[in-house]
Amino acid sequence: MLRRRSTWVYLLFALALGLCFSLLLQDCSPKEAAAGSSLRDEYLGDLVCRNCHEEAYQDWLHSHHDLAMQKATEATVLGDFSGQTLTSHGLTSRFFQRDGKFFVHTEGPDGKPEDFEVKYTFGVQPLQQYMVEFPGGRLQCLLLAWDSEANKWFDLMPDQRVPPDDWLHWTKGSMTWNTMCADCHSTYLEK
Structure with a gap:
């Protein structure tokens, strides 16, 4: 009985962790995506990435990749x-x-x-x-x-x-x- 309860606890913990992770990703998504539009509808620009990835954005900015x-x-x-x-x-x-x-x-x-x-x-x-x-x-x-x-x-x-x-x-x-x-x-x- 104890083993079955432990399995459920781990399963619920994993589910809660997954839910938290998905909410975190949702906060970093552009507002257009939240409104139901596809990311392919329009060019969103580099500033959308910057909102959640400031350090990576600064590394990329003015790099050969940015200026390609x-x-x-x-x-x-x-x-x-x-x-x-x-x-x-x-x-x-x-x-x-x-x-x-x-x-x-x-x-x-x-x-x-x-x-x-x-x-x-x-x-x-x-x-x-x-x-x-x-x-x-x-x-x-x-x-x-x-x-x-x-x-x-x-x-x-x-x-x-x-x-x-x-x-x-x-x-x-x-x-x-x-x-x-x-x-x-x-x-x-x-x-």
């Missing part, structure tokens, strides 16, 4: 967009600004040079890559990057000329952020 992908602005772009050029495989690309936006004049999908607006940065150190938005919401990663330690532009494929009709060209599938990178480098991706 950002909108291209004066504060986030590390590369020299003052008209600098890079010639690789006989092709010259120019990095410049216009109306407060960042552009690269380089070979396009048809092999002809054109201006592409940089929408996002990716990475900070030792290099920073740049992404251009194409029709349909495709984000294409340029094969030209900024070396943030040597402060110079460089070609990510210096030993190989990639023609515009090749899958490895920056305007083709191998460099499409949405299908090649985003699964691992973003949260709640929807294709």
Whole structure:
């Protein structure tokens, strides 16, 4: 009889402990979730995490992970967009600004040079890559990057000329952020 009572005491204790733990987690959840909305409905931002995880938030803040992908602005772009050029495989690309936006004049999908607006940065150190938005919401990663330690532009494929009709060209599938990178480098991706 005593053994049966001990089993019930342990079971009730475990149940009470589980209930307390779930209440603790509920207090750390965003208010939207408590109201019944899904976390996938909208981007909640990093401050939601900070509410319950201040120390981890401070460790993360301004880390490479925090700065991994950002909108291209004066504060986030590390590369020299003052008209600098890079010639690789006989092709010259120019990095410049216009109306407060960042552009690269380089070979396009048809092999002809054109201006592409940089929408996002990716990475900070030792290099920073740049992404251009194409029709349909495709984000294409340029094969030209900024070396943030040597402060110079460089070609990510210096030993190989990639023609515009090749899958490895920056305007083709191998460099499409949405299908090649985003699964691992973003949260709640929807294709």
